[in-house]
């Protein structure tokens with residue numbers, strides 16, 4: 001009883017704060033971040049023991065997406081909830097804390113699903129259509145795998161001030177669930193089935209076509225993320241995990257899988273993915289090798305001359321990262337970096353290179369080679385390969401280019417400040433694919 005009263009009171013107080021913010025026109029988000037830092041919580045209170053939280057001196061937050069979503073013409077879907085990027089510049093190791101994991105929803109808000117009422121249906125070209133509750137899925141043997149999740153809207157562009165701007169539509173989690181192949185075998189796959197259509201429960205009924213061969217390879221129906229139930233932001237209670245493929249395949253709030261005999265051109269696909277260069281399309285779903293330096297990266301500053309550790313993340317949809325090379329002279333020469341921890345297929349891999357800085361100008365960049373021998377291209381190599389002029393890389397919607405995995409240079413200036421090392425371009429079109 002007493003607990004309930006306290007909770008209600010707290011909820012009421014929070015509402016009060018938000019309303020006060022609106023009334024004065026104060027930026028609620030910024031204010032709450034500063035407030036959180038200032039407010040001294042009693043770390044010894046029972047509440048803190050029940051559910052842990054970080055130090056009030058740690059104030060890193062996700063980065064709310066800018067105008068590309070707000071520009072959508074009215075009438076806009078309701079509720080409207082912005083997407084947000086991962087603050088990669090402050091990351092360590094390979095796991096993204098779930099609270100900082102980027103989040104994308106195509107403007108339809110987040111459904112508030114009661115897991116006891118949620119069901120997943122498998123139908124179409126199967127012998128036995130099946131419906132599973134979440135509890136029934138948990139009766140199958142589970143697997144846990146660490147995988148990166150990247151939105152095809154990620155693109156290293158000259159305008160990006162920080163590594164969140166250039167690569168923040170990306171994160172890495174441990175996912176726990178049931179291999180989709182197990183569920184499909186339960187249903188019995190008809191010979192004519194070649195694709196499946198995965199559907200979410202959000203207002204936009206997000207749908208994506210997935211090749212059946214991929215579904216039978218390493219796709220998961222996940223209910224766990226980083227040791228706890230998948231959170232509402234990321235698909236509670238069930239989401240599809242399609243390792244190494246574009247983020248859009250990883251359908252959240254998953255409720256339906258229909259086996260079919262051809263790919264469907266679903267709403268999200270036809271509205272964003274069909275571009276003028278047919279060469280880029282068929283290859284676009286499995287990500288190539290990529291990497292980015294997270295320290296020192298844009299808007300950060302070297303604290304002084306002497307030893308620094310260049311640190312970054314590498315990943316590939318093709319499997320494990322085999323090696324990462326780092327250049328401190330804009331790509332003239334490279335040195336092999338050290339991989340600092342686990343090297344897992346289709347997962348972030350952390351690399352480091354110890355470097356002495358004596359106050360000179362330097363251009364730092366990294367290059368990933370994956371287990372298939374694929375090498376991350378430079379911007380010029382990428383443009384040449386796909387037949388684009390440089391400007392087209394930044395005036396074409398990212399999802400129509402495919403994986404924008406070109407090498408990202410960061411420029412260290414004489415005062416230790418770090419800025420974007422890509423030469424400027426004119427207009428940049430940014431669409432969160």
Ligand SMILES: Nc1nc2c(c(=O)[nH]1)N[C@H]1C(S)=C(S)[C@@H](COP(=O)(O)O)O[C@H]1N2
Nearest residue numbers: 102103104105106151200206234247248252
């Ligand atoms: N149901 C549903 N699933 C979805 C989306 C969505 O809008 N609705 N967005 C997709 C896109 S484009 C991306 S990049 C990833 C983002 O996953 P996250 O929000 O967990 O980071 O979810 C995908 N799955």
Ligand SMILES: [Mo]
Nearest residue numbers: 151247248433
């Ligand atoms: Mo995405």
